[in-house]
Amino acid sequence: MNVVSRFLRFVQGDSQADRVVPPTGYSARLTVFTAGAMAFLAVFAMALSLAADRLADRWSDALARTSTIRISAPLAELEAQTWAVLTVLEQTSGVDSARALTDDEQRALLEPWFGPDLPVADLPIPRLVEVVETAEGYDAEGLRQRLAAEAPGAVLDDHTRWRRPLVEAANGLRLLGWVAIALILASTAAMITLAAGSALAANQGVIKVLRLVGARDNYIARAFVRRFTLRALSGAAAGTVAGMIAVALLPRAGDEQAFLTGLGFSGLHWLWPLTVPVLAAVTAFWATRIAAFRTLGGLR
Numbered sequence: 505m506n507v508v509s510r511f512l513r514f515v516q517g518d519s520q521a522d523r524v525v526p527p528t529g530y531s532a533r534l535t536v537f538t539a540g541a542m543a544f545l546a547v548f549a550m551a552l553s554l555a556a557d558r559l560a561d562r563w564s565d566a567l568a569r570t571s572t573i574r575i576s577a578p579l580a581e582l583e584a585q586t587w588a589v590l591t592v593l594e595q596t597s598g599v600d601s602a603r604a605l606t607d608d609e610q611r612a613l614l615e616p617w618f619g620p621d622l623p624v625a626d627l628p629i630p631r632l633v634e635v636v637e638t639a640e641g642y643d644a645e646g647l648r649q650r651l652a653a654e655a656p657g658a659v660l661d662d663h664t665r666w667r668r669p670l671v672e673a674a675n676g677l678r679l680l681g682w683v684a685i686a687l688i689l690a691s692t693a694a695m696i697t698l699a700a701g702s703a704l705a706a707n708q709g710v711i712k713v714l715r716l717v718g719a720r721d722n723y724i725a726r727a728f729v730r731r732f733t734l735r736a737l738s739g740a741a742a743g744t745v746a747g748m749i750a751v752a753l754l755p756r757a758g759d760e761q762a763f764l765t766g767l768g769f770s771g772l773h774w775l776w777p778l779t780v781p782v783l784a785a786v787t788a789f790w791a792t793r794i795a796a797f798r799t800l801g802g803l804r
Contacts, residue, residue, distance in 0.1 A: 531703040538695040539739030539784050546688045547747025547777045553681025554773050560674030573633040577657035585655040586631050592650050598642030605632045693791040700792045704799040725796035736788030740781040748777050
C-alpha cells in the first residue's frame, strides 16, 4: 500500500516543484520524440526476436523427428532395395513409421528447380524413403550398419547437418533482437540524460533561488524526474501503439512462404510490446535522476 501511495504521489506531482521544469521547449520535444521513436523500433526488434524464436522451434520440431533414406541403385534393383530398406525400418526400434515417396511426390520436390515436366520415371533419380521417429528416437549408427548390409545403395540422412545450422541461425536472430532492444534502451537513456541536463542548465537561476529559500536537491530533482519520466512514458506509449499497428499491417503469407514471413506477434505475444512503455519510463526515471543529481552537484 505504501508503494501504491508513493506512486500516486509521484504521478500527481507537486505544482510548486513542477514550475522548475519548463513544460514545453526543446528538451520536452526531444524527450517525447526520442521515447516514441525508440519505442517504435523496440516493438519491431521484439517482433523479430519472437518470430525468430518461433522459427527456431518450427525448424527444430519439423526436422528433429524426421529422417530421409536415399536409395541409389540400378533400376532393376531399386524396387528390391526399397523393400529391403522398409523391412529393416519395420524391425528398427525407435522408428514410428516409414514410407517410400511416390514419383509424384518426388516430382513435386524437384519442381521448384527443374519445372513441372520433369520425367522422373526416365531419370536415374534416387528413391527417397521418409522416416518418422518416436519420441525416444533410434540408433542412427546401428541403422546405418544394417542398411549397409541389407541395401548397399541406401544412405541415411538424419537431418542433423541441416537442423543445427538452421536452429543456430534462428537463435542468433533472436539474440540480435534482444541486443537491439538493449541498445535502444541505452540510446534512450543517453538522449534523456542530455535533455534533462540541458533543462537543468537552462534553469540555473531558478534552482539557485529555490536553494536560497531552503529547497533541497531531492525536492528539485524529484520535479525533473517526474516530468521527464511522464514525458518518456507518454512518448513511448504512442510509439508502441504505432509499432503494434505497423506490425499488425504487415502482409501475411501461406506456409510455402513462411521462411521469409511471419514477422509479428502471435497469441499472448501481443502483450510483450506493452512492456516497452514501462521499460522506457524506468529508463527515463533513473537516467533523469542520475543526471539531475550530477548537475545539481556541479551547480554548488
